Amino acid sequence: MVQINFALKEVNCKIVFYGPGMSGKTTNLEIVHQKAPEENKGELTSISTDGDRTLFFDFMPLDLGNVAGMRTKFQLYTVPGQVYYNSTRKLVLQGVDGVIFIADSDPDKIEENIESYQNLVENLAEYGKDIRELPHVIQYNKRDLPNAMSVEELDKRMNKFGVPTFEAVAYTGEGVFPTLKTLAGMVLESIDRMDSRSARKPAAQPAGGRPAPAGGPQKPGAKPTPASKTPANARPATAPAPRGQANAPRAVAAPGARRPAAVPPRAPAPAAAKPARAAAAPQRHGSVGLVITLTVLLAAAVAGAVFFFTQNPV
């Protein structure tokens, strides 16, 4: 749940790295912590077991800086991946604003990936969230494995909703930032969209849409795979654009943007109608006058004839 705090002038969002055990969620966060500029990052806190497996969560605040007068911060969390830690995973998902799903490219892990993704869908549903409406991306990690599954096959098995996907080798840092950048952009875009949805007054809206804050051009390291094969109509209205289109400028709040465009043509219509009605009015008055004149003349003629015959009886 996004927190907007006008007293502190802050916007806070929660992003969760989700995925099966050992897929590289904590590694992603560690790389973000290593690479992020000092002034933007907070401490990386891990609640893990002695064996370095995440027990509860890893946490790191990432400060985007001052955005239009509001300090915007992302709280980054990972969840424990092992199946038996589901109640802990569910707790970390509470109030989530965006999810990065880290999938393992190892062919032996495909069933674990699918099971974990399904688990994500179910846990979100318990909080009343529909994954299709939640900003999320998928990262195919461990692309350096010699027997890594092909991206096409992973897409087919994993990417049911045509969300942006990224290839990564997390421990080298490859693909980590592009994944986070795109998801962060989608989260901020969803805040913007919520704003536009709440501001439904057409007069208050600009005629054109604004470019989305979604991620800019991807680095070569991200190796974004070809555009998704998922048909556009398979995605819900709020779902992000598929890979390849994710970086294209998009109009924020399409419903809000379309409405004002439809308004101006309607506005001049009443003004144009007024003169037409005004012109029609004198015509109507003229024809009534003509009828009255003819009636008076006819009455006078009849009266004259009656008077004539009464004075001059045959």
Place this chain on the structure above:
Amino acid sequence: MAQARKMSANEKLRHDRLTFYKDDVEKIDKLLAEFLRLSGAKCALLIDKEGHLVTKRGELRTIDIDTISALVAGSFAATKEMARLLGEEEFTAMYHQGERDSIQLSLVGDRTLLTILFDDRTTVGMVRLYANETAKKLAEIYTVAMQRTDPDQPLGEAYGNDAKKRLDRLFD
């Protein structure tokens, strides 16, 4: 999932977003300052259940607020599961005792946690007594605040464009 679909746009906005306005936070700050004076505690933090700080009062020189907020929210969430196993909906208060410094947590409304840091200059009894009173008064402020509708585009139109530039700067 069905629950999500049934929500109206306004309900969804409230579900997905927590907004605090300056006037409300000023009232909250006054209450917290008064609480610290009465209880003798060092510091009071109000955080939401997602671990984001709402406001703070008191001494906080050496504490990383982001981290403590996240950890407090995490530990509170964990006790909720414990409560559920006992047949309770959730525990409304928690206490972590240290050798010198301690933390008392109280649930305020259904979305925020009053987190009090105190040391041996006061007692847990004093802190709990005044924390309960303060939590009730805070809940009254929330009730009024919740009835207010958000203004159109509270973040302004420049937010989206500026966010994109900031993302480019941070990640490129």
